[in-house]
Amino acid sequence: MKQLVRAFIAVFLVSMGLLYILNELNSSEGYSGGNTLTIYNWGDYIDPDLIEKFEKQSGLKVIYQTFDSNEAMMTKIKQGGTTFDIAVPSEYAIAKMKEEDLLIPIDHTQLPNLPFINSRFMDLSFDPKNEYSIPYFWGTVGIVYNSEMLGGKKLSSWADLWDKDLRNQILLVDGAREVMGMGLNSLHYSLNDTDKNHLLEAKEKLDTLTPNVKAIVGDEIKMLIANEEAAVGVVWSGDAAEIMWENEKLDYVVPKEGSNLWFDNMVIPKTAKNINGAHQFMNFILDPKNAAQNAEYVGYSTPNEKAMDFLPEDISSDKRFYPDPELTDKLEVYENLGKKMLAYYNELFLEFKMHSK
Structure with missing residues (x-):
């Protein structure tokens, strides 16, 4: 009987060890789903305080991974070994990802903050009607x-x-x-x-x-x-x-x-496991105060028109970074x-x- 108990305990401990290892692998390799949201973005391209704020508001744990080129990002998503709920590609990469069926259509009804985006940055040639992408920075x-x-x-x-x-x-x-x-x-x-x-x-x-x-x-x-x-x-x-x-x-x-003139937009890769969480995060970033905080931290231009009201005037009025349409149209x-x-x-x-x- 003691031998059976010892054997049971040994199997139990091994099982628990394997579960722990799997959990560690899941968290480190970008496992998505349930209470986890995995984001794939450029380096130093979000205010870390916003990630913490989103985690507190949503109850989701964010796993944040970075890439240094659109090509590297697309290759990793194609390979499918790591699943990402959100990625932030540039415009030509979005067109290519659409072409290769790597994206999930975005449900605009889950993004009540979307109307805050300036119409200049919506419905562009690389994604008409923003069916697959939502503006992030430009x-x-x-x-x-x-x-x-x-x-x-x-x-x-x-x-x-x-x-x-x-x-x-x-x-x-x-x-x-x-x-x-x-x-x-x-x-x-x-x-x-x-x-x-x-x-x-x-x-x-x-x-x-x-x-x-x-x-x-x-x-x-x-x-x-x-x-x-x-x-x-x-x-x-x-x-x-x-x-x-x-x-x-x-x-x-x-x-x-x-x-x-470039645009980086948020997308949902086809392998995403937490699609609801992805929409939650998009809508969170589209909140004007959050968008302003992000723009001030990162230094790039926000497409969020309402966010301009929350930016310091020396930033929002700087024509070098917020040029008029007369320049951007050229x-x-x-x-x-x-x-x-x-x-x-x-x-x-x-x-x-x-x-x-």
């Missing part, structure tokens, strides 16, 4: 620069970057669409150009910029420019806002030849170029990176 690609380090010089165009006085003074973001787009725009071509002759021309022009390029970098671009390791950076607007907060000598401009949204053309953009960008070393 912004531009432009030039942040330290006029003092440039002897008082002001920049206003992509062409200015080729000035010989900027030798070894430019940092570029490590993004094929952004850098190739800069080359295309400098020649007055579209950001979404698929003419290979135009793309080669843009790449050849970028090659002539290499004496001025100090490095092509990732997130460290913010620290390097704020610390005056370089005078100029080609960055996203929200990064520019963060850098300028650190160093008041800096300014930001959207080049007159044109640039990118900018281009990245289109889904398809696998082959995107691969060609990446190939040319890698060649340029090698040339820049």
Whole structure:
């Protein structure tokens, strides 16, 4: 009898151990469902206090994971090993995810705060009627620069970057669409150009910029420019806002030849396990006070019109980050170029990176 009891206890303990391990794996690998909500977002792209506030209000535990590119995000969602209830892709990635049947339609009736979104940011070409995506942040690609380090010089165009006085003074973001787009725009071509002759021309022009390029970098671009390791950076607007907060000598401009107008939206991946929780979180972020808090923390522009009332005036009135429609209407949204053309953009960008070393 004692042997049976010991055997039972041993089996019980092993079972409990396995359950504990499974629970740990579930929480660390992004298990969704029940009282858990798994969010897949860009790094440093939400105020952590809002996650805590949402957990208290909803009773859900949030598992927050990050990615550093749309491509990495899509690959992980396609693989399906980890399930995510919410992801935050950019516009061209949303179009691609729709095309590949990776998204669940969003129930607008569960989003009473949706009308607070400015109509300018709804019903866009990558997702008509916002059937699969809800606006999160938006912004531009432009030039942040330290006029003092440039002897008082002001920049206003992509062409200015080729000035010989900027030798070894430019940092570029490590993004094929952004850098190739800069080359295309400098020649007055579209950001979404698929003419290979135009793309080669843009790449050849970028090659002539290499004496001025100090490095092509990732997130460290913010620290390097704020610390005056370089005078100029080609960055996203929200990064520019963060850098300028650190160093008041800096300014930001959207080049007159044109640039990118981008949108990051919340979506529900097809593998989501907590669809109700995903809608709860979306509606929470759409609350104007929460949206304002998030925008102030992250530095990017909120599409939430009512949230503007809760932002400090020096932020809401700053035309560099909240430009008028007259400017944004002239900018281009990245289109889904398809696998082959995107691969060609990446190939040319890698060649340029090698040339820049």
